[in-house]
Amino acid sequence: MIRVHSYESLGTYDGPGIRLVVFLQGCNFRCLYCANPDTIDCKGESKEVAPEEILRMAVNQKPFFGKKGGITFSGGEPTFQAKALLPLFRMLKEAGIHICVDTNGGIWNEEVKELLMLADLVLLDVKEFNDERHRRLTSRSNAQTLQTAAWLEANGKPFWLRYVLVQGYSAFREDIEALGKHFKAYRMIERVEILPYHTLGVHKYEAMGLDYQLKGVEPNTSEQLEEARVLFQSYMNKVYVN
Template sequence: MENNQTQPALNVHSYESMGTYDGPGLRLVVFLQGCNFKCLYCANPDTIDSHGGKSTEAEEIVRMAVSQKAFFGRRGGITFSGGEPTFQAKALIPLCRRLKEEGIHICLDSNGGLWNDAVEELLSLVDLVLLDVKEFDNSRHRNLTGRGNEQTLRTAAWLEAHAKPFWLRYVLVPGYSDAEGDIRQLGEHFRDYRMLQKVEILPYHTLGVHKYEALGQEYRLKGVRENTTEQLERAERLFREYFDCVQVN
C-alpha cells in the first residue's frame, strides 16, 4: 500500500505464535513496550520502560497475522498485550484498520488505566477487550500498581455503554487481592454488565522473578507464595456467586 510509509511504527517487545491464553482460539500475541502501571507482581518488568523494544512497521505485523490466519479458524486472531498496548494507541489505530481489512479478529489486553481520544478510537475498532482489573479497593489497587483504579472502572463503563464485549481478568495475589470483601464489591459492581462475557481468575506466579534479577531490580513480593488449590477454589466460589462465566486459568 502506498500510504504504509506514513503509518507510525510500533515499539514491539516480543511475539507469541499460536497463543491460547490471551483471548479466544489460537492467536498471534504481540507484546508492546511501555506501561503506565508498575504492578508489584509484573511478569514482564522489561516491558514497562517505553524506550525498550524494537521499532516495527505496522505492515510487518499485518504480514505476520495474515500468514497465520489459516490457523486462527473462526475464533482466533491477533491480541495486543504488553506492557500496556493503549500506551501506543495512535500507532495501533491504522494497524487495526488494516487488520480489519484482512478479516482478522482483534483482541486488546489492557489495564484500562489510560484514556484519551486515541484510546477511545482504538477501543471502538477492536473486537474484544481483556480488561485487567487488578483490585477493586482503590487503596489496595494503588499499593499493587502505583496508580488508582478510577480510570479502569470508567473504561469498563465505556465498554458497557458502547456494546463492546470484554473479559474481566483478575490476578489472585495472596494477601494483596484475595480479600473476600473486595471480591464481593467487584462482583456487585460488575454483576449486571451485559457486555462482560467471561471472568478469568489468573493465579499468581513467580515465573518472571529472574527478570528482576537480570535488570538489577528488587522483586518486592519475595515472600508471597503461589496460590494453593484451596485459595483458587475459594475465589472461584466467590466469583460464581455473581457471574456464571468464571474460569480459572
C-alpha cells in the same frame, strides 16, 4: 512505527482460540507482580516495527486461527501506543482478522477510544477493586479502569474481566464481593478469568538488577483458587481459573 517487545505464535491464553500475541513496549502501571518488567520502560530493548510487518505476520498465521482465533495486543500496555496502533487496527479489520486488546484500562484519550472501538474483544485487567489496595499494588488509582469498563458496557463492546489473585494483596473476600456487586449487572462481560499469581518473571528482575517486591508471597493453592472462583460465580457467570 510501533515499539514491539516480542511475539508469541499459537498462543492460547490471551483471548479465544489460537492467537498471535504481540507484546508491546511501555506501561503506565507499576504492578508489583509484573511478569514482564522489561516491557515497562517506553523504549527498553524493543524494536520499532512497521504496521505492515505485523499485518503480514497476522495474515500469514490466519490459517491457524480458525473461527475463534486472531491477534492479541498485550504488553506492557497496548493503549500506551494507541496512536501508532490505529493504522494497523484498520488494516487488520480490512483483512478480517479478529482483534483482541489486553489492557489495564488506565489510559483514556480519543485515540484509545477509537482503538477500543476497532477491537473485537477487550481483556480488561482489574487489579483490585479497593482503590487504596489498588494503589499499593500498581502505584496508580483504579478509577479510570472502572470508567473504561463502564464505557465498554455502555458502547456494547464485549470484554473479559481478568483478576490476578495474590495472597495478601488482592485475595480479599470483601474486595471480590464488592467487585462482584459492581459488575453483576453488566451484560457485555462474556467471561471472568481468575489468573493465578506466579513467579515466572522473577529471573527478569534479577537480570535487570531490580529488587522483586513480592518475595515470600506464595503461589495460590488449588483451594484458594476454587474459593475465589465460587465467590466470583455467586455474582457473575462463566468464571474460570486460567
